[in-house]
Amino acid sequence: MSRSFFARNPSALIFIACLALFTLAVTVMSESIGSGAISTSFVKTLGKTLCLCLVAIAMDLIWGFAGILSLGHMAFFGLGGYMIGMWLMYARTEAIVTASMANAEIPPTDQEIIDAIGTQIFGVVGSSDFPTIWAFADSLTLQLLMVVLVPGLLALVFGWLAFRSRVTGVYLSILTQAMTLALALYLFQNDSGLRGNNGLSGLQNLPGADAIPQADISLWFFWASALALGLGYLLAAWVVSGKFGSVIRGIRDDEARVRFLGYSVEGYKLFVFTLTAVIAGIAGALYYPQAGIINPAEIAPIASIYLAVWVAIGGRGRLYGAVIGAAVVSLLSTWFTGGQAPSIPLGFYTIDWVDWWQVLLGISFVLVTLFAPKGIGGLFDYFTGRLPPNRHGADLGPDSGSLQEQEAEQ
């Protein structure tokens, strides 16, 4: 009972060790302070991948552990990116505008500077006034707070409405898709206040850090992403390891039974939904400065479906499975769609992976679902011997854990 957290969760310790080794390896091979074997752009790709792994952990918490197939978590990821992007864009434009107006004969007033920033940022959508939602854009502290608060509050309100009405299963999935679609469509409008389909750009340039080469900045973000992933993993492992984990897995397997035990199922779902939205927001806030640009297409419904595919391929219901799935699939995706994968000439037709990668991904998803429901992470069971009880027969119910054929006959 009194064993330490790591003794009870050896996989968390192994994961942190692997992550630390990986971070060290990338650091010594980086262009910034290492040998330069890894290009700056690839460091960025790896940093972004770590952020995707973090959002995959959030997805695994909500889907693999609490059994809620949310197909809207990339909306929270995107919102986190938008929140930090607002500050990055404002602060950098402010620096440029101030520098260019400093040579004017009459020193500009504060209002003139703000107007000039507005013209710079919103000229592209034919406006120059700051919308209300940019009220805090000049403060890094407040925008960082909003990285957490905006996705968190949206999840809280949406979750409260959905869970209170006992919307479950595929209906909830559709509702979350509708949420992310509605948000994307809203942001596509020019008067949404976030530059419509242009999105926010130039996010890779940190304000006041023009003299610092991108090689250094990319490495800093890589470290920050690795730290966030490590902390996120520990947090998730802590949440699911104790009695709380027991309860949410109970909700996944038999919601009504948990309710009759006296637990407020809605409260638990809302808690996990909001927590994972916050994790997703933080992941997004680290991802988009590395990507450099965010636009509403990033939170289109398909993005959240990809997220579910990563977690399914990696193996849901285990945290390292989600990380492996997100890392493997997104890196492979970069490789195939980046034109690096050699095309296969068949004589009459040439398989060009840029076009065929999605077909390959789709087929892998179907194959994993059919033949390896535990995903890549399930392979580890063969080493640790953690195999499920042989329960003789197929599931009678929709979930694993429900009564099975031959048990019912006993």
Next chain:
Amino acid sequence: MSQLLEVSGVSVTFDGFRAINNLSFSIGAAELRAIIGPNGAGKTTFMDIVTGKTRPDEGSVRWGDMSQSLLKLNESQIARAGVGRKFQRPTVFEDQSVYDNLAMALKKDRTPWGVLFSRPQPADDTRIRELAEEIGLAEQLDRKSGELSHGQKQWLEIGMLLAQEPRLLLVDEPAAGMTLAEREHTTDLLKEAAKTRAVVVVEHDMEFVRRLDCKVTVLHEGSVLAEGSLDHVTKNQDVIDVYLGR
């Protein structure tokens, strides 16, 4: 002495079908009661109403010393108020160990924050081991409950109910699919539980009811047909006509 649970004048209709018709029922604080009745008599619907799964169209359900109405509470609030329910099919969390199943059921803080920051207490550990002993699963604590036999799952579920420390236990067909020895053990568990709390057992099997040796309520078409000792109700002509005569 006032009653623990008083159901009066309750009716419920599903799509025009009257499942419960002006049903009145009450049970004391430490009493064992069997409910029998043919299929469709409304036994399970009755349990659904008491546990908050189904809302009645009319009538009242009063609970405890304060005569609090249960109709305004949801399932989890009713469970926290002290009503435990065992379903017909054994429903335990198959993917989790027997120990975790019992730990989840223990009467403790059930709010998300409270559970998240809870640490395992030695007292809880002792209680779980006691319960496991009582239901005969002491050796199986670390096994996944999905591996247990059907009878063991039923006991585990009864153990989880006892861990909840409810004041009223609603048990739906506890003996279904059990061997004779398993039935005897189940009877003992229920009789023991009824010494300190109210226990309502819904059962088809007359032999099992006889072994429980308690007051019997016969339901038919959603209302009470007869009430009394098993011998008394089995002599009742109405009961013979609708139930035993078949």
